[in-house]
Amino acid sequence: MTDTKHHESEGASLQGRLFRPQTSAELAEAVEQAFDYRGDVTLRLGTGAAITGYIFNRGTTGGHAYLEILVEGEASPRQVDYRDIRELVFSGEDTASGKSWDVWVAKKESQRAAEAAQVANEARARGHL
C-alpha cells in the first residue's frame, strides 16, 4: 500500500514555547497543541516533578482527562492526569518544521543535493543503506 505525504504547517513553530494554563479550557487547548506537536514536550507537575517525552494520546477515564507520553528510555508510556499539569514546555525539536514539500522545492538545487546527501549519510551510518 502507498504511504501518503502530508504537509505540516509552515506557520510559526511552537518549539521553545511555554504554556502555563489558568483554566481547564486553556489546559485542554495546550494539551491539544502538544498532542499535535512533532517533538518532545516537558510537563511540569503540581508535585514539582517534570516529565519530558512525546505526547501521543489523550482521553478520559473515570471522568478525568489524561494524556499519554512516551519517555525516552522507557518501554511503556506514562499516563498523566490533566489536573496534575501546571506547565507545558515545547522543549524538543519540532521535527516537522521546515519539512514541507514546498519548502523543499523552493530550495536551491545545491541545498537539496546537500540535504539528500546528509540524509543518505545518516542512514548509512545507522546501517540502513
Add this chain to the structure above:
Amino acid sequence: MAVPVSQAYTVAKYVLTQRVKGVRRYPLVLMLEPLFRCNLACAGCGKIQYPDHVLDRRLTPEQCWAAADECGAPMVSIPGGEPLIHPEMPEIVRGLVARKKYVYLCTNALLLERKLDEYTPSQYLTFSIHMDGLKEEHDHAVCRDGVYDVAVRAIRAALKRGHRVTSNTTLFDDARPDRVRAFFDEMMTLGVEGMMLSPGYSYQKAPDQHHFLKRQRTRELFAEILRDRKRKWRFNQSPMFLEFLMGRIDYQCTPWGNPTYNVFGWQRPCYLLQDGYARTFRELMEQTDWDLYGTGRHEKCADCMVHCGYEASAVNDTFGSLAGFARTVRAVLLPNRTSSEPPAPTISPRYDGHQTSRV
C-alpha cells in the same frame, strides 16, 4: 485483475462470511507499522517526523502477530518507515505467512536486493515497491537521485527469485497523465504482478494544501490517466476503487476497513488521521465514534479519496449486493466504456461505509 484467484477467493469468502454473520464493521487490511524510521526523507512525508527516541522504537514480532490475530483481517500491509530496516522483519513476515495472511511488504527497495535471501517466495508474500512514476518523477518525489534505478534492479531480482511484486504509486496534483501512462507501460514491461494507485492527500490545515489533490481534480486526473486503458495494464486493487477515482461512482469512507497498528497502539480513526490511540483492536472498533469521520463529516476528510479509506468501501460494494457485483463485473469487462452507456442505479445513502450516491 492482477490479484491471484486464491487471494480473491479468500477475501471474498471473508467478506461474505462477515456479512452473513451480520458484522456491521469489519477490517479488510491491517496496516501494520512496525517502525517509523526510514532511510529516505521524502519532503512532506508525515510518517517519519518524530523525535529520535520514537523513531528508534519498533514493534516486536510477537506484537505484530498479536495485532494480526486480534484484528483478523485477511490481508496485512506493512508500511512504515522503511520495513526492511527492521532487523526482525523476516521473522515477522514468516509468522504472518504462517497465519495465511496475505502480506504486502511496502518498501522503497533500497535494501531489497541485499535482503532478498531472508525471504522465501510465497503466494502470501508480496513486495509492494514504492514507485511514484518514471525515473525523473520518482527521484524527485523521494528527494534523492538514483532511487528509481535501485528499485528497478530490486524488482528484477525479486521477480527472478519467484517473489510476487507489485508497484505502489501515490499521485499528486503535478502528475502528468502521459507520463503516468508511460510509467504503467514501464512497470508492465518490468513484469510486476500489478500496480496500486492512490491520490496523495493532506489533511493538515497547511498553507500549502494546493499541492495535494482536491476531489474534482482527483477525478479529472484519474479519468485522464485511466481512459482507453491498455489491456496489458494490471492493477492490484479493486476495480471499483479505480471507478471511484475516475469519478464514475461515489463512496463514503470506511475508516475501519484498514485499521492501523503501530508503536503507539491502534490508531484512531484511520491510517492517515491521528486522533488518538486505543490499546486494543476491540476498543478501537467499539469506542471510536466512526460517524465523526468521512467526507462531509470531518473537515480533515473533506477531499480524501485515499485507498486506506475507500478501497474497503469498493470491496464492500462488490460483495454487498448483486447490483454491486454486477457493477464490478462491468468495470472489469468494460473499463473503457463511455459515459453514454446507461448508468448504474442510484443507491440510497448509508452510514456504514458503503456507497452513497452516483456522481
